[in-house]
Amino acid sequence: MPDTLFSLYSTLQTVVLERQDDTRFILLTESTPWFCDLLPKACVARETLVLQGISPFLDNFFFDANEVWSDQNAEPLCSGPWVEVNSEGMEIALQADAINQAGKCLLLIQKLGQSYEHQVNILQAARQNLLTREHLEAEIHKRTEQIRLREEEIAMRLLAASGVRDEETGAHVRRIGMYSAAIADSLGWDQLNIDEIRVAAPMHDIGKIGIPDNILLKPAKLTSEEYSIMQGHAEIGANMLDGSDIPLLIMARDIAYCHHERWDGRGYPRGLAGSDIPESARIVAIADVYDALVHQRIYKPAFPEAHAIELMTNQSGSYFDPDIFSVFIELLPEIRRIREEIRENAYSGTPDDHYPYVL
Amino acid sequence: MIQKKICMVGTFAVGKTSLVRRYVSSLFSEKYLTTVGVKIDKKTLTVDNEEVMLMLWDLAGEDEFCEIRPSYVRGSSGYLLVCDGTRKMSFEDAICLHGKISGILGDIPFVMAINKHDLKDDWALSDSDVQKLKAQGWQVVLTSAKTGEGVEQAFKLLAEQIMKQNNTPQREYS
Structure with missing residues (x-):
């Protein structure tokens, strides 16, 4: 050489x-x-x-x-x-x-000498940036979670205030939230919205706070006039939750307002039909009816699940969004697990606002 | 003496180099110095009355700038899968890397070291995260290169697994 x-x-x-x-x-x-x-x-x-x-x-x-x-x-x-x-x-x-x-x-x-050191320095700087970015993202996630927990606490306190009169069990509203979250998850909702429906769904009947005690707590079947007043809880609830720019409360308002709307347009209070009904409310309608049917109510014993599902299946496409109902049926093992997890004592609740519609 | 190649695998800044340093030299530095390329250390230990020399291949952490070369892990008898318990993303990355490494090397022994356990206030993993892995048969050790917690245990556990499954021919360096 x-x-x-x-x-x-x-x-x-x-x-x-x-x-x-x-x-x-x-x-x-x-x-x-x-x-x-x-x-x-x-x-x-x-x-x-x-x-x-x-x-x-x-x-x-x-x-x-x-x-x-x-x-x-x-x-x-x-x-x-x-x-x-x-x-x-x-x-x-x-x-x-x-x-x-x-x-x-x-x-x-x-x-390699200096070229290696140079390479190390470049990579070190790049990785420090990645670490900073990761740290900031984690911090944002943590803060968002804190805000969500605060919203959840406010919502639960609001719910507790209405529950004093309603006397619906806490277990019932928690189950509605959990069922709804499970359905939303299966429908491909993002995690943020899943968390929100879990908290918003329990507020579906918050408007019952505005229903007179003699109707709300009546230990007998409602007359048609009383039932008409009872139906007002959807609008009352919507008004209570209206005007907020907090996404959780916006969703809760939609649910409170629309959870008695029917897929075929024959529901209340506005007679909305199909996809005009917010998806959140279509989910909660299914969760709420299911839970009402399989648990004891003042006018009925708890139905066997098979019977409840048979009744609900007959209403798929008329009362319920058929696509969401199919998802719900596929989710039954998970729904049963939630039921098992959140058990309630003997029910002492109010007249059922679904009963006349479903059966 | 039996020699076994072990790779340190994990995303960047999880403490792979620090774990090796703690294990081999009983030293620790707070300063993060990124690894570029490969550094090989050796450590001898006794497993079931048999001396084993571990050849510890400290590989640069994988990230968007750097990918583990399959040739670097070739001939490994096992690997220590490292993540940082204060960074959930590093935990998910480790699970992905396990899939990648086992795709190259097949089903060989590995131990998951969830590092930085001294930083409990910043811990980002839940018990269920860990339990899910254990339910799949993963050996998981909480480690701290800073305090030394779990470090010897993690390597020993891996060495024991390797010796138990001592059916992979290895090159020996004399």
Whole structure:
């Protein structure tokens, strides 16, 4: 090798070796202290060296390098950087290349030095940015969760205030929330909206706070006039929740207003039909009726689930959105699990606002 | 002496290098220094009265800038899957990486190290996150490279699994 090339490789902190066979290489360039550190003993130019076993990383690289050297047309192969520790305990970054040149199988080993440090600095900065971004996203998520929990607490307190008169069990409203969230999840809603319907759905009957006690708590079947007053709870609830720009309360308002609308347009209070009824309200309508049917009410015992499902199936497409009802049916194992998880004591609630419609 | 190659696998900044440093040298530094490429350390331990030298391949963490090369994990007898318990995303990344590594290496022993357990106030994983993995038969160890908690245990557990499943031929370095 000409002297100029010798000194060039030396300047580039690179040693070049020519492969002789599977284990032996001839050093074509001058040796360097860092290269000698890899070897069991010092070496000089033109010396034949055995490189196998000096570095686990190189041994691993030779698996791929041998494929390059066995095919003269193969593209050069770069090992990527690796770090060795020299005899003084200092870390040195190296990189190997397997090349075919003029019929010779060459191995270049380069000490990366500043270029490695530069690479580390760039990657370090990029990863610090990623960590900062990740941290900020986590913080936003945490704060959003805190806000959501506050909204949830406010909603639950509001609900508790109305529940004092309603006496519907807490278990019932919690189940409605959980059923609705499960259905929304199956419908592909995003997590934020799933969390919101879980909290908003229990407020569906919040308007009952505005219904006179003699009707709300009447231990007998309602007259048609009383039933008409009872129906007013949907509008009362909507008015209570109206005018907010909090997404949770907007959804709660939709649900309170529309959970007695029917798919066929024969519901109340506005007679909305089909997709004009907010999806949240269509979900809650199914959840609410199911829970009312399978639990004891003042005028009826708890129905066996099969009977309840039979009744509801007959109303799919008239009372209920048929697509959402299909999803609900598929979810029955999960719905049963929720029922089992949130059990209630003997029911002592109000006259049922669904009963005349469903049956 | 039996030698086994073990890879440290996980996304960036989860503490792979720190775990190796704690295990091999009993040292720890708070400063985050990213790993570029590969660094190999060795540590000898005894498993069932047999001396085993672990060749610990500390691989650069995988992220959008850097991908683990299949050639780096070739010949591994097992791997330590590392995530940072204060970063949920690193936990999900570790699960993805497990799929990737097992796709390359097949079903070989691994242990999941959920690192930085000293930062309990910032912990982002729930018990159920961990229980789900354990229910799938994963060996999960809570570690802290800072305090040393669980570090020896994680590597020992992995070595024991490897020795139990000692049916993969390995290159030996003498």
